[in-house]
Amino acid sequence: MAKTVYLNTPIDSNDLIDLQTGDKVYITGTIYTARDAAHKRLVALLDEGKELPFDPNGQVIYYVGPAPTPPGKAIGSAGPTTSYRMDPYAPALLDAGIKAMIGKGPRDVSVKDSMVKNKAVYLAAIGGAAVVVANSITKAEIIAYEDLGAEAIRKLEVKEFPCIVANDVNGNDIYDEGVKKYQR
């Protein structure tokens, strides 16, 4: 039976041990955005042994390129982007201390193995529910790569950001399980 869990960032692996695929998770605290171009730069920094623009330990990366912020809002529409494009970079970031990734769509074997090894999780946000997600973000600030526009790294303050556990620390995968359960 799926349960509901409230998580505060930064996250410790102990917070994640009891999470199972299908559980609803609401995240509160600071999280960081990064998508394609930012991942390329982050992993290049790791390869060169340099520091990242934020401390990755216990942190959450949200795969999003938000729409521009309208007047009076904290952020524009901000739903998840498709995660597989970040698969080539994700294991290096998990090794660097990232504990949770938020996106949409399944991950490849290298990322799943890395999650088990690093006791990290992958959380699915609902793609195309971009206004609903934006309403859980109370503050957004660009902290790196402003030249990338929508792809710049943003520090977000979130309050009960809604997601579903897609991959847990034990190697379970909701995308495999869900299809198996409902295919005919």
Added chain:
Amino acid sequence: MREIHVDEIISSVKKLSIKANYYLGQDVIDKMKSMKETEESETAKEVMDILLQNYEMAVKEQMPICQDTGVAVIFVELGQDVHIVGGDFVESINEGVRQGYKDGFLRKSMVDDPVIDRKNTTDNTPAIIYTDIVPGDKIRITLAPKGGGAENMSEVKMMKAADGLEGVIDFVVDRIKRSGGNPCPPIVVGVGLGGNFEQSALLAKKSLLRNLNDPNPDPKWDKVEKDILAKINDLGIGPQGLGGRTTALAVHILTKPCHIASMPVAVNVQCHAARHKSITL
């Protein structure tokens, strides 16, 4: 000759850019609601509820349904008795996109060089524009913002006539199976059959513009659409790929004659935010 000034085109395209991104078609909303009723997975139902809630909030808060406000794909039916005055036709469309994406707080998602530089053009231009010359003295403009996630799951295959209808169906269903949760299901599946390599892809895209309540006008293709839809919804992918019965809201097919040696098949995948708006000038 009826004269239409480019300023009218600019303001129309600007309005369409914003409207298409804020207001989802009622046909999509109704289909989502009706398919939610028959959905078996509780998670899937919850996801569909959140999507429906999101469509309402987009209108209420005047924000785009999805942060991926897409490539501005524009279909123009240009009456042959229209004389466009006051400037460049293509540039006027791009200017409309530029203004709409700026004033509507829509994301700019176009990069200039597709491979090497990938530098953002910062105004979401160029639009992708298809123009058909038609009888009459009017211009009909349709703007369909197309997000990247679903577009990336699309494919063209040059099949053999011997592959037959069965081969076509297998290819389409397999393409959706391989897409899984990536294109933001529940999706609309556009299928273009015939023509040649590039025309099949354009047919697939154009098929997405059909109202979801309208059946295919050709009964034999209407049946094929329903057969493919049933097969896709038996895959179990479900909303967002989390498992469920509602993987696709509809399958749309458009066909054209083709060469004796060819059987081009194109699948254009559309996320649940199946956005498009039209205006006639």
